[in-house]
Amino acid sequence: MSDFRFAVNVLPKPGILDPQGRAVELSLPHLHVTSVSRVRIGRRAELTVSAETEAAARDVVEGLAKELLSNPLIEVFTVELLEATSSTTSAAGAAS
């Protein structure tokens, strides 16, 4: 078994209204920032999955991203592998 640390990035679909991103854009002039545009605000989840293979772990993450972490009607998500830690050192378990 290995531990895989993943990130799931959830953002509003292109074309879907993004009130938080709009709020940030509207506050930029007050901060004297004029070079920033196209702000989108979403969520980021980071989580650890124990699985035999990276592919198996990724399946779990994609399932969660679809069912729990995003709303597929209005959001898109991407999955990012951050770290893989093997914990199969024969019978001796590694300290967590």
Add this chain to the structure above:
Amino acid sequence: MSDFRFAVNVLPKPGILDPQGRAVELSLPHLHVTSVSRVRIGRRAELTVSAETEAAARDVVEGLAKELLSNPLIEVFTVELLEATSSTTSAAGAAS
């Protein structure tokens, strides 16, 4: 001038309570998911900066991340360059 697309990932500091992450962890058994742990939920912002250099653009993004997109008392952020598009092709502007 070039356009730089950045992402800012904001997550609760280690040790800081994360009620959203906890809520996801508590709902995992209902979805029959037992292999997932250490869930943290934060925000992700994506934005475009027009600047002469990547370093100048990154400065703008880090300023915004500190002042607007995160609460430095309880959150940490990381900045990620997603894409750089040069728009200085002599006098002829590239189509957007």
